[in-house]
Amino acid sequence: MSEQGQLPQRTSVFVLLWFLLIPAASAEGFALHTIQPGETYADVASMYNLPVDAVLEANGTQSVVVHPGDLIRVPLGEATGGYALPAPEPPPGFKLHVLQSGETLSAITERYGISMESLVGANPDLSSLDRLPVGVELLIPPAGTGLLVPWEQGLDLAGLIHHYGADPVDVVRANRLHTPNDLKPGMLLWLPGVEPTAALERLAKVRELENMYVWPVHGRITSYFGRRNLGMGTSNFHRGLDIAAPTGTPIVASRSGTVSFAGWSGSYGYLVRIRHAGGDETWYAHQSQILTSNGAWVDQNEVIGRIGSTGLSTGPHIHFEIRRNGTALNPLSELR
Numbered sequence: 397m398s399e400q401g402q403l404p405q406r407t408s409v410f411v412l413l414w415f416l417l418i419p420a421a422s423a424e425g426f427a428l429h430t431i432q433p434g435e436t437y438a439d440v441a442s443m444y445n446l447p448v449d450a451v452l453e454a455n456g457t458q459s460v461v462v463h464p465g466d467l468i469r470v471p472l473g474e475a476t477g478g479y480a481l482p483a484p485e486p487p488p489g490f491k492l493h494v495l496q497s498g499e500t501l502s503a504i505t506e507r508y509g510i511s512m513e514s515l516v517g518a519n520p521d522l523s524s525l526d527r528l529p530v531g532v533e534l535l536i537p538p539a540g541t542g543l544l545v546p547w548e549q550g551l552d553l554a555g556l557i558h559h560y561g562a563d564p565v566d567v568v569r570a571n572r573l574h575t576p577n578d579l580k581p582g583m584l585l586w587l588p589g590v591e592p593t594a595a596l597e598r599l600a601k602v603r604e605l606e607n608m609y610v611w612p613v614h615g616r617i618t619s620y621f622g623r624r625n626l627g628m629g630t631s632n633f634h635r636g637l638d639i640a641a642p643t644g645t646p647i648v649a650s651r652s653g654t655v656s657f658a659g660w661s662g663s664y665g666y667l668v669r670i671r672h673a674g675g676d677e678t679w680y681a682h683q684s685q686i687l688t689s690n691g692a693w694v695d696q697n698e699v700i701g702r703i704g705s706t707g708l709s710t711g712p713h714i715h716f717e718i719r720r721n722g723t724a725l726n727p728l729s730e731l732r
């Protein structure tokens with residue numbers, strides 16, 4: 397915490413009033429780039445189609461020495477055509493977290509002791525909560541809910557604060573705004589206490605769509621889920637849905653996920669199991685050919701194998717199961 401963060405309240409309010417009356421000064425915007433192992437300033441410059449000097453200047457350095465993990469500024473200008481990474485200068489107290497393989501957003505909220513609401517508030521432009529690729533940079537807010545909004549030239553700070561129903565004093569403090577020159581186009585303003593309602597609603601809809609199951613193959617349903625009569629007074633419980641289709645017909649992943657098993661499994665014949673976000677698993681049995689492998693990530697509708705009649709089977713079909721916490725669900729109530 398710098399001494400700037402501990403201004404007496406009277407000063408903050410005075411500064412705030414000054415600021416609401418004077419329009420913001422203009423300045424260049426920046427994108428942030430994390431240096432990868434082996435990467436140089438020259439690599440970054442060429443990636444963004446910029447002269448090396450421009451990148452060095454943006455970082456106030458003449459030395460070309462840079463280390464993996466260093467966060468450097470990439471000037472956003474005509475040369476970049478407004479390129480990529482729109483997230484410059486987070487407010488004080490924010491951390492940057494790079495999404496690792498196998499890491500979920502819930503794990504990140506736990507690690508930093510923040511709520512999912514806070515994480516979404518600090519990253520309201522995420523396209524998904526469950527399908528972000530490894531390497532995505534997430535901003536970690538200090539504590540409490542809030543909403544991060546980009547400051548653009550010409551915006552009216554008072555109007556923005558009013559629009560979101562934020563507390564002006566809290567906004568000034570959280571962003572350590574002392575003079576109008578502290579407002580730079582492209583910078584991100586943290587609005588403490590503002591719920592990221594729109595982002596949460598959008599992400600909930602995305603999650604609902606992502607969690608839907610599609611038919612792994614289309615054909616004729618030859619056996620439904622549930623108890624079935626096997627004749628001669630015997631019956632068993634059928635844990636899946638049987639769909640008949642010609643041998644060789646492609647089978648697709650019902651939902652995106654990671655292949656948790658691909659191989660021979662007794663009466664299931666050639667079987668593929670896919671684990672989905674949230675822990676559900678789908679099973680695809682009796683395949684003639686498996687076209688994926690254990691540990692592979694598959695997108696929804698991606699081909700994973702071909703219809704066959706391997707294992708305990710009386711003709712070419714797929715035996716399809718959806719399991720939640722190890723218990724088979726009726727696929728017909730889940731399929732869209």
Ligand SMILES: [Zn+2]
Pocket residue numbers: 619634636637638714715716
């Ligand atoms: Zn079956």
